[in-house]
Amino acid sequence: MSGFDVVVVGGGLVGAACAFELAGEGAHVALCDAHHPGRATDAGAGILSPETLAWPEPPMLDLADLAGAHYRTLVQELADLGAPDPGYAVCGSLYLSLGDADAAHYAQTRGVALERHGDVVRDVSIDDARRRFPILGEVPAAFLNPRAARIDGRAVTAALEHGARLRGVVWRAGQVTSVDLDAGRARGVRVGDEAIASDAVVIAGGAWTRELAEPLGVRAGVRPFRGQIVHVALATQAGTAEWPILQSSSSYVVPWPEGRLAIGATFEDVGFDVRPTVGGIGGLLSDAVPVAPALADATFLEVRVGLRPVSDDLLPILGPVPGVEGLYLDTGHGPEGLLLGPFSGRLIARVVCGREPGFDLGPFSPARLA
């Protein structure tokens, strides 16, 4: 392959978005993807609800709000490019109280949501909640976020790949084995014996980022947290596309068209083990059935397992790597990567191309991990 302006390592949602945006900035881009089993994007539930995040750090909440708004323009941009349907729908979400068991959590989440988004988020009666989500069981209280949306991680990544290829991105299957450095500058990557030269390298390798970064002396501070998620089908398929997402402190249910519901998700510190387990699946179902008893009669479809890339301080890692010219990280999106991924790709693309990102990336800088 001849020289590129930028090589992006990783073709999950984050890498795909970054390559799409870099090409939109006019860069000549190659993307290399190993598609490891356990790719987080393929398992992600698809909840886009920045309004119901209750993070203590304002920079994270600000990033999430902008990322949610970014989706609305991205979806239109992809449609204009003739990309396949990314599986985006504004369906709203109901945040449920589970009573005494999670009173403090519910109060905090509701408090932050009302304080930051009181113009959209509101309490609803249980009758109203059940009208929206007909199989809802007995819960003490709920609030509604009408702005919440769902996204199909696989579909939006395919749509971004389509758009990126149209913009000239070269998509390359294979594992990047090392980053080439010359006089403290990234000069490209190696895929086995093949060298791919470039002026800059963005590592968007999800949970696998450390394998590539650490031999360079770069502390990436990101590790895998396994998520198992169960997909089921309701006997009656009517109307589920319009149902809101159910969220709570212990589990969530994401409705899709034709009766499909995704019940998630575990959060497990078990390294790169991508097995679905009896304990994981059993725990998810026993939490979800009391919230929506009709789930007990649903048909089991499949379990998806993904490895969330979680950073040491739980914030994404976005920006230039100190001490290595031309090397950037776009990773560590943890449990919010489907939400944050496309917007972080846009921010990193701007930085790589020497533009002002238009958002303060300071709190997310790789420099904090050094």
Ligand SMILES: Cc1cc2nc3c(=O)[nH]c(=O)nc-3n(C[C@H](O)[C@H](O)[C@H](O)COP(=O)(O)OP(=O)(O)OC[C@H]3O[C@@H](n4cnc5c(N)ncnc54)[C@H](O)[C@@H]3O)c2cc1C
């Ligand atoms: C069960 C579950 C539910 C989730 N639900 C939500 C949700 O509702 N909302 C939300 O916002 N987020 C959610 N997430 C989180 C979200 O899915 C992830 O944060 C996001 O997908 C991370 O994307 P990524 O591209 O960084 O990583 P990944 O999707 O894991 O992709 C990384 C890619 O990089 C490639 N790669 C790595 N190293 C190399 C290398 N050396 N050479 C070539 N390729 C390489 C891998 O093969 C892989 O294809 C969920 C995650 C899970 C597991």
